[in-house]
Amino acid sequence: MNEVTNENPKLTEREQSILHHVVYNYIQTAVPVGSRYISKHLEKNLSPASIRNVMADLEETGFLSHPHTSAGRIPTDLGYRFYIDYLMEMQQLGDDEKLRIQQQLHQTNDADEMLRETSKLLGKISHQLSIVTSPHLSSGIFEKIELIPIASSKLLVVISIRTGMVRTIILEVGAEVPRDHLDQVGRMINERLAGLTLKEIRDTFVDRVRDVQNEKTGLIRLFVDSVDQLFTDSKEREKVIIGGTKNIVDQPEFVDPKNFRSVIELIENEDIIVHLLERHDESQRNYVVTVGTENKEETTKEYSFVTATYDVGGVTGRVGIIGPTRMNYGKVIPLVDYVARAIAKMLSS
Amino acid sequence: MNEVTNENPKLTEREQSILHHVVYNYIQTAVPVGSRYISKHLEKNLSPASIRNVMADLEETGFLSHPHTSAGRIPTDLGYRFYIDYLMEMQQLGDDEKLRIQQQLHQTNDADEMLRETSKLLGKISHQLSIVTSPHLSSGIFEKIELIPIASSKLLVVISIRTGMVRTIILEVGAEVPRDHLDQVGRMINERLAGLTLKEIRDTFVDRVRDVQNEKTGLIRLFVDSVDQLFTDSKEREKVIIGGTKNIVDQPEFVDPKNFRSVIELIENEDIIVHLLERHDESQRNYVVTVGTENKEETTKEYSFVTATYDVGGVTGRVGIIGPTRMNYGKVIPLVDYVARAIAKMLSS
DNA sequence: CAGAGCACTCATGCACAGCGAGTGCTTACC
DNA sequence: GGTAAGCACTCGCTGTGCATGAGTGCTCTG
16 A cells, blocks of 8 residues: 555655555544654564654645644545545455356346435445435437326326336326327327437427427427426435435444534535536546535535435436545445446446 | 313322423423422412422322423423423414425426425424325225336336326336237226226235236236235325425534434434334324324434324325424414314315 | 654543532521 | 412533643754
């Protein structure tokens, strides 16, 4: 754990080594780490005083800080960032953990429940809060629509996505629409929307049916009005599964009830999380880590997010964990990454 | 608030009056109440010493206790029970609160979201944890079934309930089944199950289709095998919506992190709550209150539950709140009751 | 530039005292 | 016999003072 793994721009080797130790130890113990301690554990023998000099430099550069005069140093968000990018070694995932994850995934074949349970497990293994979003259907490709009358004024709309997912919505229709007319409208929609993604449909549906907009039963008009409801996964708005609250409160940061509040705030306010996940989604890389203030939100400025995308034929979702910035990134990142791949594999089979 | 509202068996009028004061004040302040305080506020002038005597009696009978020698008295579960049954006055619900509830209910027409938001509001108004269960379909009456092929090996089953609710399930069928055969099977099932509740169907489906069990495509066999999945509301198992965590942590009992843990335990372990709600369901009365140890569960022995049923044409669900035994029953009970009625009205329209 | 020495700063823990709320008990009164 | 007054006692809570120790910053020397 002491080698510097990657090349990097700004810091001398000694500075890096000491920063590494500070971050590593602080992550393990949650106690500010002092010069004496590092002096003892550093392979290269340096006196505490020398180390203090380096530390002071690192503090000036913005990688470290200390809570009060006579306390050890703790990493700043910038310090964590440097640690993650250049110093940290990924920890291999244990075989037993892999096994637990696989078992959990195969325990049920209800996708929703699978995600929920996996979320719980993720929380348990990482001792953090875990988040899982249901697959976004937006980028899924439309296969076909079916219209089934189920009561005089109710219409069941079934939309199939190419990967095999299905979405059903109930619409209120003004008056009863004859079966053959329904079939006819259905056929027409199927022809016009074939091969598009749901997102494309949302954006262009009005144009695509403009010529038939005034069709007699008002059905097309109803569809136009409900296009958001129909082609937006209702789950997208709210369905972020949060689990593992029990685990995160064991973290030493939560002896202070103030932090307690903030985590509950986070759990209740799913919007914040959804918002942040969207930003993660824009990234190209497979997994994304944001540290503390890097997520602009005030509420989350003391938390880090590690998320990864799972992709099932264009339909994607996210899994990840949330925890105090002082988190074991080296362990959590491979874990999240592994779970994401496992879910993708599971869902595509 | 000082009149004794109901007749009751065991206690003298003075004892009741004092018990009333102790419980009432403790609910308001969360501070053990002493004899001196009561002496000052009691309309009938009694010295602290006399009140202490009565209190000692009440303690012996099991209605009061005190945490340590030099502290005031706090009610036991039994004390709360007596208070609820005989002493308490119901508080009228404020017009503004009624308004907020009505507004919330009409904000969306998605039933699930409506319940979720109402739960949040209930938590906010009561400053407690709120629980809402989705309607149990079990006692709903089957209206019709429809079978729609959506992919070569997938079948969408749509089950309508008389009150207008609809449940959709996707089944994997071994091989493709021709459309006309599907229709034929659908018609048959519709005939045989008409007018039954889902629960009855679950219990007797096998018998009702025994004669056609070996029909060529294996469709009936598939239905028999999946009867639980088809006719049990998937939501029944898990769908209890818990909201208002943010509010309950403001309660003074949660300055102790130990209690914090227990409430999180409760939230994560929905099973416990579901289990308790089942017990509440058996009650005949419209609303049910259980205090502390009255719910046998170890985890909930410091919490009280107030729940009420909402009933939409035989399909029922529960709404309620959970909080420390020291809760404002006089306010919470009418609130829960009102919300239950409002939801029922909302859903049946 | 490394390291030793030293003064200084704080957080933490502990013991101790004082306060005040409240009780229980005894005794006196009507 | 119920009511009240007096008094000693208990116990939690708070504030203070003090010792401890970890850790720093700075300076000076090799």
